[in-house]
Amino acid sequence: MKRVWKPAIFSWEAPMDDACILCVDDETGILQALKRLLRREAYQILTAASAEEALEILQREKVHVMISDQRMPGMDGTDLFSRVRKKWPNIIRIILSGYTDIDSITEAINRGHIYKFILKPWNDQNLRLEIRQALDQYALAETNRRLQHTILEQNEALKNSNESLEKAVKERTRELKMQNHALELSRAVLETLPFPVLGVSSEGLVAVANQSAMDVFSKKSGFGPGAEASDFFEEEVLKAIHLVMEKNETLRLQVLPEQISLTITPLTGRFQGAGAVLVFSPPASGE
Structure with missing residues (x-):
C-alpha cells in the first residue's frame, strides 16, 4: 500500500502529493547512502550526479526538498540553489558539505537562501529529522500561501462588493433626489x-x-x-x-x-x- 506523507509536527494532512526529495552529489556513494537512509520513509527519492542534471529533473518533477553537496564540478551547491531559488522558490534547500569554511556557509545562506547547512559525515537520525522538519516547513509555507491567496480573493470580492454597494447607494440617492424634486413640484402644482x-x-x-x-x-x-x-x-x-x-x-x-x-x-x-x-x-x- 502506498503511504502518503504527513507532516511530523502538525496534526493536519498536508494538501500536497507524496513528498519528493531530490538528492544532488557528484559522488555516487553519497547518493546511494542517502537512498539507503530514506528507503523506509514514504518519500519519492530522485538523484542527480550534477547540478545540470538536477535542473533538468526540476523541469519535469515537482520537488519539495533538495539536498545538495556544496562542492561539485562545474556548478557548486550555492550556485545551484541560487538558480533554484529564482525559478522554484518554494523548494526547501539543504546543503551537505565536508568543509566548515565560514565564508562558504555565509555565501550559501546569502545567495541560496538555504534552510540548513549540514556537515559530512552526517548523523542518520538527525538528517532524517531535518528532512521531516523541512517537509513540515514546506507544508506550513504552502498553507500560508493558500491562506494569503484566499485572503486576496476575499479582499477583492469585498472591494467589488463595496464598489457595487457604493454604486447602488449613489443610484438610490439620485432616485430619491429625483423623487423629492418630483414631490416638491407636485406640491407646487397642487398649491397653484x-x-x-x-x-x-x-x-x-x-x-x-x-x-x-x-x-x-x-x-x-x-x-x-x-x-x-x-x-x-x-x-x-x-x-x-x-x-x-x-x-x-x-x-x-x-x-x-x-x-x-x-x-x-x-x-x-x-x-x-x-x-x-x-x-x-x-x-x-x-x-
Whole structure:
C-alpha cells in the first residue's frame, strides 16, 4: 500500500502529493547512502550526479526538498540553489558539505537562501529529522500561501462588493433626489391650482388640502390636515367617498346649492383603498 506523507509536527494532512526529495552529489556513494537512509520513509527519492542534471529533473518533477553537496564540478551547491531559488522558490534547500569554511556557509545562506547547512559525515537520525522538519516547513509555507491567496480573493470580492454597494447607494440617492424634486413640484402644482383639491384617508380624515381648499373651507373652524371630514362635508359627500373607495371607481356629482362639480377619484397602485382625492370645480358655462 502506498503511504502518503504527513507532516511530523502538525496534526493536519498536508494538501500536497507524496513528498519528493531530490538528492544532488557528484559522488555516487553519497547518493546511494542517502537512498539507503530514506528507503523506509514514504518519500519519492530522485538523484542527480550534477547540478545540470538536477535542473533538468526540476523541469519535469515537482520537488519539495533538495539536498545538495556544496562542492561539485562545474556548478557548486550555492550556485545551484541560487538558480533554484529564482525559478522554484518554494523548494526547501539543504546543503551537505565536508568543509566548515565560514565564508562558504555565509555565501550559501546569502545567495541560496538555504534552510540548513549540514556537515559530512552526517548523523542518520538527525538528517532524517531535518528532512521531516523541512517537509513540515514546506507544508506550513504552502498553507500560508493558500491562506494569503484566499485572503486576496476575499479582499477583492469585498472591494467589488463595496464598489457595487457604493454604486447602488449613489443610484438610490439620485432616485430619491429625483423623487423629492418630483414631490416638491407636485406640491407646487397642487398649491397653484385655482380650485380646491383635497385628499381624504380611508379613516375619514383630511390628509392634504391645497391653498384653494384652505381658503374655501377655513371658514369652518378646525379645517386642515388631520381634521374629521364628517365635520365639513354633507352626508351625501361622505357616502360618495366611501363608495368610491369601495368600488375603486371615479364618481362625479353636483354639490348644492352652488351647483359646484365634485369629482371623487380613488387612490390607485400601492395606495389603493387608502383614500380618495376630491376636486371641486365650478360648473361649466351654461349650467
